[in-house]
Amino acid sequence: MAISPLMPVYPRCDVAPVRGEGAYLYDAQGRKWLDFASGIAVNLLGHGHPHLTQAIQKQAATLMHVSNLYGSPQQMAVAERLVALTFADTIFFTNSGAEAVECTIKTVRAYHYATGNPQRYKIITFSNAFHGRTLATIAATDQEKLRKGFEPLPDWFHVLPFNDLAAAEAAIDESTAGFLVEPIQGEGGVRPATVEFLKGLRALADKYGILLALDEVQCGMARTGTLFAHEQYGITPDVMASAKGIGGGFPVGACLATEKAAAGMVAGTHGSTYGGNPLAMAACGAVLDIVAEPEFLDAVKAKGERLRAALEQMIPNHDLFDHVRGMGLMLGLKLTADSRAFVAHARSSHGLLTVAAGDNVVRILPPLTIDESHIRECVEKLSAAAATFQVPQAA
Numbered sequence: 001m002a003i004s005p006l007m008p009v010y011p012r013c014d015v016a017p018v019r020g021e022g023a024y025l026y027d028a029q030g031r032k033w034l035d036f037a038s039g040i041a042v043n044l045l046g047h048g049h050p051h052l053t054q055a056i057q058k059q060a061a062t063l064m065h066v067s068n069l070y071g072s073p074q075q076m077a078v079a080e081r082l083v084a085l086t087f088a089d090t091i092f093f094t095n096s097g098a099e100a101v102e103c104t105i106k107t108v109r110a111y112h113y114a115t116g117n118p119q120r121y122k123i124i125t126f127s128n129a130f131h132g133r134t135l136a137t138i139a140a141t142d143q144e145k146l147r148k149g150f151e152p153l154p155d156w157f158h159v160l161p162f163n164d165l166a167a168a169e170a171a172i173d174e175s176t177a178g179f180l181v182e183p184i185q186g187e188g189g190v191r192p193a194t195v196e197f198l199k200g201l202r203a204l205a206d207k208y209g210i211l212l213a214l215d216e217v218q219c220g221m222a223r224t225g226t227l228f229a230h231e232q233y234g235i236t237p238d239v240m241a242s243a244k245g246i247g248g249g250f251p252v253g254a255c256l257a258t259e260k261a262a263a264g265m266v267a268g269t270h271g272s273t274y275g276g277n278p279l280a281m282a283a284c285g286a287v288l289d290i291v292a293e294p295e296f297l298d299a300v301k302a303k304g305e306r307l308r309a310a311l312e313q314m315i316p317n318h319d320l321f322d323h324v325r326g327m328g329l330m331l332g333l334k335l336t337a338d339s340r341a342f343v344a345h346a347r348s349s350h351g352l353l354t355v356a357a358g359d360n361v362v363r364i365l366p367p368l369t370i371d372e373s374h375i376r377e378c379v380e381k382l383s384a385a386a387a388t389f390q391v392p393q394a395a
């Protein structure tokens with residue numbers, strides 16, 4: 001038998017952490033990394049945060065799981081808090097980001113079915129999007145590397161250029177159900193939507209009676225300095241997917257919707273065995289206790305500005321670095337060479353964890369709890385890694 005006991009779908013690197021503490025990870029040999037990847041924007045309170053771990057421990061010992069067939073005071077309490085904090089009137093909890101996006105897509109489709117327009121079933125999405133790895137969510141992107149080997153896929157997504165409002169309007173017809181868009185594309189290369197684009201999509205949705213759905217799985221949950229990124233664009237969606245940071249490391253996702261947009265999500269239309277179980281809700285509640293506070297959000301914004309300024313100061317010293325983009329603590333460092341090779345080099349030779357993204361961008365996604373010393377350490381490590389980086393020869 002040559003196949004790994006783990007289905008070999010990940011090209012796993014040699015970092016094998018067994019313990020985490022704040023912004024650091026340690027392996028069994030005591031090797032240490034500064035974690036500015038946060039499990040891809042998940043561990044927003046860092047590792048081993050006492051409030052989060054205690055909430056999970058306490059709930060695990062009290063009641064871990066009940067079916068969604070039963071009432072759940074724990075789930076209701078978190079839903080009420082999210083409703084109070086956001087545009088949403090109603091929430092469905094999931095176990096992952098892709099499931100949150102699936103529920104978002106179903107909500108959009110069900111809305112038109114329930115309001116007598118079942119012919120509106122096509123969803124407009126955008127180039128280089130990442131919405132997850134299920135069959136529907138890979139159908140929602142034009143990224144070849146995600147689709148390859150799985151075609152034919154559902155053909156009810158229409159992928160258009162990102163940030164091109166005119167193309168979006170031109171594509172609307174009687175089959176269009178809505179838009180699905182990341183306010184800041186994460187995996188695609190930390191590309192923020194322009195304000196004109198998101199405001200324009202909102203206006204088009206209103207004009208044509210279709211829905212605006214946002215995928216805030218990566219950019220949401222305080223990462224940009226507001227609870228959700230769209231708050232900084234001055235718009236609200238009709239439906240939104242959240243996940244990643246929302247459980248601080250515990251698998252949780254959520255589909256949030258207005259009452260109007262949820263018109264079709266009636267009893268029997270959707271479900272999940274685990275979704276929003278008491279243990280997940282304890283994690284989500286503990287995360288909200290901390291990140292929904294205005295002082296915490298302001299601190300994320302200030303740290304984001306500090307980190308961005310420090311990166312910008314470093315850029316002219318290295319030909320490798322081109323520019324910084326993103327918002328808050330969701331930053332992308334654009335390279336003039338292969339970002340995957342550089343991320344691997346920074347990891348193996350300088351003890352810094354970051355994440356590669358499309359367009360030769362290095363994603364910098366630290367825990368939101370970092371302080372000035374971590375910012376300095378990250379920039380020092382990036383600078384040292386750039387100085388020792390051998391640009392791979394083009395094949």
Ligand SMILES: *Cc1c(COP(=O)(O)O)cnc(C)c1O
Nearest residue numbers: 096097098130131132186217218
């Ligand atoms: C990570 C991600 C997803 C998928 O989340 P999973 O939990 O991996 O299923 C969907 N959308 C965006 C924007 C993401 O970053």
